[in-house]
Amino acid sequence: PAIWHSEVGQRARRLTWHGTADGSATVVVGARSALFLPFKNLGLIIVDEEHEALFKQEEGVIYSARDMAVVRARLAGFPIVLVSATPSLESLANVEAGRYRHLVLPSRHGGAALPETRILDMRDHPPPRGLFLSPALTEELTATFERKEQAMLFLNRRGYAPLTLCRSCGHRMECPHCTAWLVEHRNRKILSCHFCDHTEPMPEACPSCGAEQNLTPIGPGIERITEEARHLFPDARILVMASDTLGGPAATAEAVGKISRREVDLVIGTQIVAKGWHFPHLTLVGIVDADLGLGGGDLRAGERTIQLLHQVAGRAGRASTPGRVLLQSYTPEHPVMQALLSGDFDAFMTQEAEQRRPGFWPPYGRLAALIVSADTAVAADDAAAALGRVAPYGDGIQVLGPAPAPMAILRGRHRRRLLLRTRKTIAVQPILRRWLGLVKMDRQVRVDVDIDPVSFL
Ligand SMILES: [Zn+2]
Ligand SMILES: [Zn+2]
Structure with missing residues (x-):
């Protein structure tokens, strides 16, 4: 092709x-x-x-x-x-609704069995202090390496730690341009914002109170998990797969080749490993933080988490040897965890549908996000309020907001959000056009319209 x-x-x-x-x-x-x-x-x-x-x-x-x-x-x-x-x-x-036909492929590639899934309740199986891998997971890893099989650890977070905190005064290292914490990248000795291109050297002293050697990393990124794995398994050949460690398709193909040729014992990766790779010798997948992604106010958080984790889990046991999947979770009772455990994806989606249908949330209604952004908070507030005053109304039309966008500041721009929600039978475009035409915006104000928003930043 x-x-x-x-x-x-x-x-x-x-x-x-x-x-x-x-x-x-x-x-x-x-x-x-x-x-x-x-x-x-x-x-x-x-x-x-x-x-x-x-x-x-x-x-x-x-x-x-x-x-x-x-x-x-x-x-x-x-x-x-x-x-x-x-x-x-x-x-x-x-x-x-009868618009699509549903074709079902009942068995896995090559007839491989579905992996056996287990949830590790982290309250019962806590990792050693300051570490992130539960002893139950490290035992499984050890056994896998002894059998000369491959394993994968998945954590959808680049860098070393998502938060750097001063132990003296509690100061959190934040991006000066975004409502976001700076992520430590220890390999490069920097703090970096994952929402804009801001980076700064890792400071020696707290910028707030001046205390030295007291900045401490909170939580894991894959660099930190890699450090832990190297310490636990000094002889294992480890390959890290993340968008910032692999340059592009060519480097990714090279990494995939290494895994297929069994030149790697342990793969540690972010969502890049979820792609449809076929690793015949990989039999264990450990999800380091299965709860990650369930937080935040995103309408599709549950759906997206289950899709991602199901896809990652699918990397285990794709050939004759059956695979095992271990999910580390602090909320094992969550419907997403239960669906991953039972493998009953349909039941989960039916439940999702029942939750969204009554309020006309997508896909049972239409949703458009208006993001108003400006250089100053006042200008953003004024513009958002002006839009709010002339918001469309009527049967089956509802406007939520204005409210600060989940990322209230992004790349130095102050952001406010309005959500337009309508019944499915109502065309959104003409409503939006008329609405936006009613307000004369200051030149520094920008309004971005996202129909059926996928991410809720
Ligand atoms: Zn401090
Ligand atoms: Zn930033």
């Missing part, structure tokens, strides 16, 4: 472009932008991992590549297949 993504070289790009235009490239495997290739006679689109929020581009133009692909197929009258082991509630609702 012809390949299309951002790292493909000029020559290959040209070949694929012309191949699609003259019809000689019959199959194209590509990232989002492949949708814009000049296909001569496109007859089928397959969207793999359709539930992935990544299909939505957040910077600049906001569009869902999945939904665009669906529209494209409908306009041209050819079939489209959305593929996922954990379909999005949007797609399931479309099945329910």
Whole structure:
């Protein structure tokens, strides 16, 4: 097949472009932008991992590549297949409404058995003080290495520690431009903001009280888990997979090759390891913090956590040897944990649907987020209040806010949010256009509109 993504070289790009235009490239495997290739006679689109929020581009133009692909197929009258082991509630609702047909693939690749899943209640199995891996998990790791099998530890957090705290005065190291803590990256001896490009050297003394050698890391990132694993298993060959340690598709392919050739005993990674890799010798997956991602006010937090963790768990035992998955959790009774334990994804999604349906939350209604941002808090407040005063109303239309956006300051801009929620039968675009037309905005104020917001920053 012809390949299309951002790292493909000029020559290959040209070949694929012309191949699609003259019809000689019959199959194209590509990232989002492949949708814009000049296909001569496109007859089928397959969207793999359709539930992935990544299909939505957040910077600049906001569009869902999945939904665009669906529209494209409908306009041209050819079939489209959305593929996922954990379909999005949007797609399931479309099945329910009779718009999509549901095709079920009942068995795993190559007939492998589903991994055996266990939840480690961290209140009963606490890790040693200052560490993050429960003894029950380290025992499993030891046994796995003794059998010459591979293991994976998953933690969806880059860096060493998500928070640096002064033990003398309680000062927290925060980004000067965002409502966010600075993440320590110990390898690079810096503190870094994961929401803007701010970095600063790790200070020797607390910037607030001046106490020296008293800044302490709180919580783990994968660098810290790697440190712990190296200490526990000095002989294990460890490979770290994170977007900032792997440069791009080429480096990722190299890492995947190493794992397949059994040159690695332990993989430690962020969500990059959740991709559909096939690691036949990997039999144990340890989820370091299964609760991560459930916090925050995100409507889809539960759905996204279960999709991600299910996908990570699926890396275990893909060949003849059965796999095991251990989830470290402080909330083992949470519906997400219970669904991962039972494997009953359908029941979980039915429950999600029942919670969203009555309030017309997506996918049973429409939601648009208006993010008002300005250089000063006053300007942001004024603009958001002005929008709030002329908010649309009517049967099936509701406006929530204005309120500070979850990221109240991002890249130095003060942000306020209004949410427009409507019944599914109401077209949102004309309402938004009219609404925004009613308020004359100061030039420094920006209003970003995100329809069906995926992330709630
Ligand atoms: Zn201090
Ligand atoms: Zn920042």
